Amino acid sequence: MDRETRALAERYFRGGGRGDPRCSPVLGRVAFIPEPASFSYADFVRGFLLPNLPCVFSSAFTEGWGGRRLWVTPTGRPDFDHLLRVYGDVVVPVANCGVQEYNSNPKEHMPLRDYITYWKEYIQGGYSSPRGCLYLKDWHLCRDSSAEDVFTLPVYFSSDWLNEFWDALDVDDYRFVYAGPKGTWSPFHADIFRSFSWSVNICGRKKWLLFPPGQEEALRDRHGSLPYDVTSPLLLDAHQYPRRQHCGPPLEVTQEAGEMLFVPSGWHHQVHNLDDTISINHNWVNGFNLAHMWHFLQQELRAVQEEIGEWRDSMPNWNHHCQVIMRSCSGINFEEFYHFLKVIAERRLLVLGKGMAEGSAGAELGPEQAAFDVGRISEVLASVVEHPDFQRVDTSMFSPQPEELLQQLREAVGVTMVL
Incomplete structure (x- = not known):
């Protein structure tokens, strides 16, 4: 952070979020950042951190990552053989996307080799299995293993107090790998502690449905509960969801392989894997949120x-x-x-x-x-x-x-x- 950016940020907060017209929110679309050379940390602060807006970084920002070379086949699919050689015995958390448990999915733990065996069988079965639709979620790769140079933390996200704190305690972190076949998904939610998050597709594609802070209130049912699935036809029931008509459409993003999505604080979202996908995701907090x-x-x-x-x-x-x-x-x-x-x-x-x-x-x-x-x-x-x-x-x-x-x-x- 340079002096000018710091001064801008401090004026912004002193003004209650109204300190500079260059930080005014522009909704209706998610900005796309094409080139690292022309986009500075100061640009990110001004355009996205201060106004709390999402953006997508092109795959050029991650082209040097080890994970994009080592974890992906030449055809762009997950390299199961490599993952088995390096991480096969690591025990990972796996959620069943087909079972709703409150507003989440039940989890079990299994060796990665067992999950990859399931994944291959799921593909061979036409993306169907009697075991259900299983999704590897919240694997603490950085905590569990330091065997590979999988990614390089982008400077835009390097002021990360949450992981700095947990690293100092040496007990936990909020750095995760998600991996699963086409059709796996994450239900409607906002991120832990209302943190920022960033997500990079090592391979595959995701569809994101993003709702600005406050929009989720119109999606509550008559008992005050948020929906599990915002694409469900149940939300069309005006008796069960009396305020649904007051919620605007989500910002929809299709995130391609290698692209990096910034999700701001308090933005509820739902995420669907459009292909067999592996992603790296971090939750983070700093002075801006x-x-x-x-x-x-x-x-x-x-x-x-x-x-x-x-x-x-x-x-x-x-x-x-x-x-x-x-x-x-x-x-x-x-x-x-x-x-x-x-x-x-x-x-x-x-x-x-x-x-x-x-x-x-x-x-x-x-x-x-x-x-x-x-x-x-x-x-x-x-x-x-x-x-x-x-x-x-x-x-x-x-x-x-x-x-x-x-x-x-x-x-x-x-x-x-x-x-």
Whole structure:
């Protein structure tokens, strides 16, 4: 991030998202970015991160990726032989697309070699199997194996706090491989924590149905539930879906092999594989969508509180139980969110305090990025500290204390402020 881009971004947030007409949303189509040489990180910030809009990057952005050479046959199909040699014994999660379990699909785990055997039989059976339509989803390849150079993280997505945090803890990540035959699909959803995501087709094609934030509210049924499949004729029932007519059509994208799709925060979507497809997908959070994540967490806690509200007066430590349930359902609670902010904040403060030594956290995007990050964390942490439910969290063992960290951030913001 350069100084001009940082100044633009900070003006944008100070203006409540109205800081620069160049960042105004343009809906109705998804922009296509043809050439890496003519598209900078600053262009991405201005055109897509700030206005929270999707875009598609051409296959030129990924033509040097190892996965596109190693995992794909000369005819453009998945190279099963290579995958079996390198990863055959790795246990992977597999979802059954033909079975609805709440608004998702049930999963099982099996060695990759067993899934590839199924996949080959599925193709030979005319894309049908008595076992159902099985889809390899959420395989943590980076966590499970470092045997191959499969992809190179694009600079546009390199400010990735979510994976930086989990890598620091060395317990998890949000980097996934998806792989499945033609006809596999992912039901209607928005990404975890209202994160950004990016997805690259190593081979094959996908059809994406993208709904801007807020449109999903018109798709709720009369009980308030979101649909499992937005292409289902059930949504034509005005009694069951009384607000359906108020939802505009989705933005439809056909993503070709090698292309990279950026999905912004809070955009609900549904995805269908049009061919036998392998994709790499990351969820990521940074200063541009941190406030979206914090807003989502507040919504999640309110939902838990409403669900068990009748026991508020009779259940000891009711507020603590709400946080425990939230952690179980959403993958994070207010305490862990503070630790997430703390880890990223301390790394950025170190960058600003010591300069950009080689290998420093945030070095890829420079000190202006670190200064921008500190400002965004400071703003969100101030809201966290003031939140009544965070004030009920036992922070006695936190180091530093939230108020102390906030003061450090505010002092750093004062020093680095762009006038």
